[in-house]
Amino acid sequence: MKIRAVYVFIILHLTFIGVALYENSGDYFKTAFLTIISGVLSYFYLRSGHKNRIAFKWQGFSEILFCIAGGVLTYFLQIKYNLSAVLAAALIGLAGSFIPDLDRNRDFLKKLSPAVYCGAFVGMTSSYFASYTFVILAATVAGVLLIMSKNTLLGMGGKLGSVAFGGVVLVSTILYLL
Incomplete structure (x- = not known):
């Protein structure tokens, strides 16, 4: 399946900003600010060099698993040990950063640290409306999106988040629609 992964990001970001615009439609300052952000975001997406199509390959299955592990472990630290979401994600991200050190000759291991950290961001989900099942599903989807976006938005901050x-x-x- 070939897809332009940058369009997934554009749709997600603009949808988020669109909802924020809808919720703040009476506040002209916030509306103007969000409109400016939308324009700047669109400009940078168009300049990001998204012309390369990428093919989804199942070679990244381990990245999906490590994304799930990062999410579940972060969520676990929040629930079990009452750590803040930021501290739990930082601990899991730090632990994940040492994965390439297990065997420096394997390039494969270098791909797993970002997957763990991406999962840690998923695991920061509020326990108010989440569960382990939700975190596993969201981390799985995030892992697939991570694989799809391998060669997209390189050098741009905020990709994992x-x-x-x-x-x-x-x-x-x-889940809302079901």
Whole structure:
């Protein structure tokens, strides 16, 4: 399946901003601010060099599993040990950063650290409306989005958080519609 992964990001970000615009329609300052952000975001997406199509390959299955592990472990630390979402994600992200050190000769292991950290962002989901099942589903979707966006938005900050946001939003939307 070939898809332009940047369009997934554009749709997610603009949908989020659109909802924010809708909710703040009476506040002209916020509306103007969000409109400016939308324009700047669109400009940078268009300039990001998204002309390469990428093919989804199942070679990234381990990245999906490590994304799930990062999400579940972060969520676990919040629930079991009452850690804040930021501290739990930081601990899991730090632990994930050492994965490439297990065997420096394997390039494969270098791909797993970002997956763990992306999962940690998913695991920051509020326990108010989430569960382990929700985190697993959202981390799975985020893992797929991470694989799809391999060669997209390189050098742009916020990619892992955007991917995690996409996983949480898509699963939340699907569950809401069911």
